[in-house]
Amino acid sequence: MKAYVYMLPTIISLAGALLCLVRRVFFEEVVSIIASVSSVFAAFTLLFLPNHFGTFLYVDGFSKIMLLLVSVVYASTVIFSTTYMKYIENPLFEKRFYYLLMNLFAFSMMFTVSVNNFGLMWVGIEATTVTSALLVATENDESSIEATWRYIIVVSVGLIISLLSNIFIYSVSGTLNFGTMLNHGFHVDRILIIGAMMAIIGYGTKAGIFPMHTWLPDVHGRAPAPVSAIFSGILLAVALYVVARVLEIVNVPMVREFAFWLGLLTVLVAAMLMVVQKHYKRLFAYSTMENMGMVLIGLSIGKYAFVGAVVLVISHAFAKSSVFYLSGNILSRYKSKKISDVKAVSKRMPFTGYNLMFSALAVTGTPPFGTFVGELLIIYGVLKYFPTFYAFLIVSFLFLAFVSVNYKVGTMVFSESDDVKVKERKRVGTIVPMVNTILAFLVIFFIPQIQELLSKGMIR
Amino acid sequence: MSQVFALVGFFEIVLVLFMQWEIYTRKIITTFSVASYVVAAFLLYLGVSKDLPYVVALSIITAVVRGFFIPWYMKRCIVRDQWREREIKPVISTAMSIIISLLIVVFAYILYRVTFFNTLHLREGSIPMALLLQGAFLIISRRNAFIQLIGYMTMENALFLFEGYLFPGLPFIIEAGVVLDLIGVIAIAGVVVRMMKDSSSDVNDFDELKG
Numbered sequence: 001m002k003a004y005v006y007m008l009p010t011i012i013s014l015a016g017a018l019l020c021l022v023r024r025v026f027f028e029e030v031v032s033i034i035a036s037v038s039s040v041f042a043a044f045t046l047l048f049l050p051n052h053f054g055t056f057l058y059v060d061g062f063s064k065i066m067l068l069l070v071s072v073v074y075a076s077t078v079i080f081s082t083t084y085m086k087y088i089e090n091p092l093f094e095k096r097f098y099y100l101l102m103n104l105f106a107f108s109m110m111f112t113v114s115v116n117n118f119g120l121m122w123v124g125i126e127a128t129t130v131t132s133a134l135l136v137a138t139e140n141d142e143s144s145i146e147a148t149w150r151y152i153i154v155v156s157v158g159l160i161i162s163l164l165s166n167i168f169i170y171s172v173s174g175t176l177n178f179g180t181m182l183n184h185g186f187h188v189d190r191i192l193i194i195g196a197m198m199a200i201i202g203y204g205t206k207a208g209i210f211p212m213h214t215w216l217p218d219v220h221g222r223a224p225a226p227v228s229a230i231f232s233g234i235l236l237a238v239a240l241y242v243v244a245r246v247l248e249i250v251n252v253p254m255v256r257e258f259a260f261w262l263g264l265l266t267v268l269v270a271a272m273l274m275v276v277q278k279h280y281k282r283l284f285a286y287s288t289m290e291n292m293g294m295v296l297i298g299l300s301i302g303k304y305a306f307v308g309a310v311v312l313v314i315s316h317a318f319a320k321s322s323v324f325y326l327s328g329n330i331l332s333r334y335k336s337k338k339i340s341d342v343k344a345v346s347k348r349m350p351f352t353g354y355n356l357m358f359s360a361l362a363v364t365g366t367p368p369f370g371t372f373v374g375e376l377l378i379i380y381g382v383l384k385y386f387p388t389f390y391a392f393l394i395v396s397f398l399f400l401a402f403v404s405v406n407y408k409v410g411t412m413v414f415s416e417s418d419d420v421k422v423k424e425r426k427r428v429g430t431i432v433p434m435v436n437t438i439l440a441f442l443v444i445f446f447i448p449q450i451q452e453l454l455s456k457g458m459i460r
Numbered sequence: 461m462s463q464v465f466a467l468v469g470f471f472e473i474v475l476v477l478f479m480q481w482e483i484y485t486r487k488i489i490t491t492f493s494v495a496s497y498v499v500a501a502f503l504l505y506l507g508v509s510k511d512l513p514y515v516v517a518l519s520i521i522t523a524v525v526r527g528f529f530i531p532w533y534m535k536r537c538i539v540r541d542q543w544r545e546r547e548i549k550p551v552i553s554t555a556m557s558i559i560i561s562l563l564i565v566v567f568a569y570i571l572y573r574v575t576f577f578n579t580l581h582l583r584e585g586s587i588p589m590a591l592l593l594q595g596a597f598l599i600i601s602r603r604n605a606f607i608q609l610i611g612y613m614t615m616e617n618a619l620f621l622f623e624g625y626l627f628p629g630l631p632f633i634i635e636a637g638v639v640l641d642l643i644g645v646i647a648i649a650g651v652v653v654r655m656m657k658d659s660s661s662d663v664n665d666f667d668e669l670k671g
Contacts, residue, residue: 092655119637119638120637122637122638123637123638123640123641126638126641126644126645127641127644129645130641130644130645130647130648133648133649133652134648134651134652137652137655140655145652145655145656146656148652149605149649149652149653149656152645152648152649152652153599153605153608153609153612156612156645157596157599157612157615160592160612160615160616160619163616163619163638164592164619167619167622167623167626167627170627171626171627189579190578190579191576191579191580194575194576194579
């Protein structure tokens with residue numbers, strides 16, 4: 001199969017970005033929707049094609065899953081943006097620039113998960129910073145601009161660490177080509193171990209992993225809802241994809257334990273910080289951090305826990321993007337991000353209210369959502385390879401996170417208010433999150449296919 | 461070669477120490493430009509003496525992008541506002557910065573000797589480590605966004621110097637990608653910093669960004 005077929009989703013998003021430069025009314029919206037939906041179809045087709053390992057591309061089952069995930073969340077975000085952008089009173093730039101950056105952002109993420117080189121993966125991850133930074137500042141107020149600055153500086157410094165890790169890996173292997181390293185193998189020495197640990201910290205910065213997570217709540221809190229959704233749903237997962245690739249080539253217990261500890265600390269810190277949150281978008285941001293911590297634990301353990309991590313990434317992407325879309329609906333109606341200011345959502349905005357409750361349950365790992373299965377597989381892995389105490393610790397903090405999120409969302413959705421007039425009708429802004437929440441549930445029926453993709457590289 | 465590297469490294473450290481003690485943004489940008497030209501000159505020397513055309517190309521890119529373009533762009537973004545032209549309220553006072561930045565050099569040397577030295581076996585390896593830590597300190601000790609950006613690029617310069625010296629065979633496409641990304645980051649950062657000026661000069665009063 002020709003290499004360009006495997007690049008189709010990436011190329012389509014780039015073409016969409018370039019077409020956004022054309023000045024015509026609504027043209028950028030139409031083009032972006034067509035590009036994103038086409039990339040979904042292209043990525044879906046790849047699931048049934050054999051793997052492709054070339055000089056430039058490395059597309060196996062894991063890459064295919066990530067490509068499909070990125071394209072689906074990208075498509076839902078573009079569609080949701082068409083209604084949400086109307087609520088931004090003083091946007092930083094014209095609408096076409098918003099869509100241009102959104103398409104480029106998707107392009108850089110798809111590029112990262114398809115390339116066969118750690119150096120280019122680094123370039124792709126850094127490119128996501130360049131393309132997404134201004135999206136964070138779309139609302140054009142003081143704190144969103146400050147959050148953008150924090151994002152640029154913290155993430156760039158974190159990525160310097162991963163650039164250093166690339167140098168260390170190159171010094172040992174003599175190449176940065178992922179396929180070559182995997183096939184030929186090389187002597188594992190101390191410098192490679194240090195390099196791998198630096199990669200985990202560096203890319204972990206982008207994934208909101210403790211202790212370099214500080215940009216995450218600021219950006220998720222201040223960015224417009226669709227941007228928060230795409231950040232939380234897929235950007236962080238793409239950064240962890242690179243970590244997974246590093247763990248694949250540096251398969252050393254010390255490195256895996258290091259990743260496990262960082263994941264564990266991320267879960268603990270995020271769960272504790274969730275208790276004291278007063279703003280709902282920041283609350284959801286910490287919930288993302290907690291989920292990414294669980295994913296890192298799964299990646300560090302491997303085997304069933306790895307499958308669990310992938311299932312968690314997929315269902316979390318759908319559920320969390322839904323949560324952020326809905327938080328955008330709430331913000332546009334209540335004009336406040338404080339949990340205490342938002343009352344009786346189920347009465348004023350019934351579609352949004354009930355959907356938010358279900359999505360919140362999904363992101364906190366409640367059955368029957370895919371997140372539950374993912375977390376279950378990861379905890380099974382922890383029980384198998386670590387003392388029971390660690391599994392107990394993780395479950396306790398997951399429970400804390402569950403109570404924090406659902407109690408706070410519950411008070412927003414089911415509380416009483418004097419003004420209970422229903423002011424909501426079914427429209428794109430309510431349907432898109434509903435679809436994503438349903439997808440977060442449907443993931444459980446596709447676990448065999450996910451496993452097949454991870455082990456055989458394609459669905460037969 | 462190692463003596464040239466040590467000399468260049470020493471000069472780079474002196475320049476960064478000057479940045480730590482300076483409060484005028486323009487002078488810091490100019491110092492960064494000089495530091496980048498020094499790195500470019502070293503890479504040129506390395507490329508010519510070892511007959512590595514990629515390294516020569518890299519030195520030209522370093523000189524054009526880091527030595528000329530980025531400092532020129534940053535200076536263009538600076539308008540003559542008091543808060544932007546000089547650091548009014550650094551997080552750490554200038555006197556304390558001098559002491560800490562000197563201590564960082566010593567700390568980097570000790571840290572390198574007990575960690576990487578046994579594996580890398582390179583005596584001058586503590587130089588890039590000192591530069592990395594100095595860059596990080598510049599970021600955390602200043603409020604001025606431009607100076608923070610210079611701190612970030614100082615860290616990148618340290619890596620270029622280190623990697624150019626130790627592993628000159630790193631694929632050129634990756635080096636070019638890194639430089640392109642740097643241009644992107646600086647361009648976006650320039651836009652963001654401009655907006656910060658339009659909005660507010662004090663970044664402390666953001667309740668929502670706490671916790």
